[in-house]
Amino acid sequence: MNQKELLNNLKKDDNLDTIQNYIKQVIDIRGFGKQSVEQGLLLLLEEVGELAKSIRKEKTNMCIDKGKIKNYDTVESEIADVFIVLTSICNTLNINLYDAVIEKEKINVERTWVNTDKNKGE
Numbered sequence: 001m002n003q004k005e006l007l008n009n010l011k012k013d014d015n016l017d018t019i020q021n022y023i024k025q026v027i028d029i030r031g032f033g034k035q036s037v038e039q040g041l042l043l044l045l046e047e048v049g050e051l052a053k054s055i056r057k058e059k060t061n062m063c064i065d066k067g068k069i070k071n072y073d074t075v076e077s078e079i080a081d082v083f084i085v086l087t088s089i090c091n092t093l094n095i096n097l098y099d100a101v102i103e104k105e106k107i108n109v110e111r112t113w114v115n116t117d118k119n120k121g122e
């Protein structure tokens, strides 16, 4: 199957295992399947940086280079890139993303979260 056929087979209610498997298949087709975890991490950091820039452009009042404004992708697109690269790293490490999230959330739901905002009044 080619990339378009794989994409067209996805459905809105597919589970995370299906998405993770789809990403493995298309990453292999694109020639990134043999990349090391270190290379994957470099790509992830690059995509996180792109996400930060897209958020700065779309969601803040911070200054941005007017000459490059058309070069920046949307927040949605960069979030997708981060997810795809992160999932690809999971595939490299043979980590099931669904299982990893559930196991971590079993810990997180037992924690007590405190707001330490130093700017709020006393």
Ligand SMILES: [Mg+2]
Pocket: 047, 050, 073, 077, 078, 081
């Ligand atoms: Mg990107």
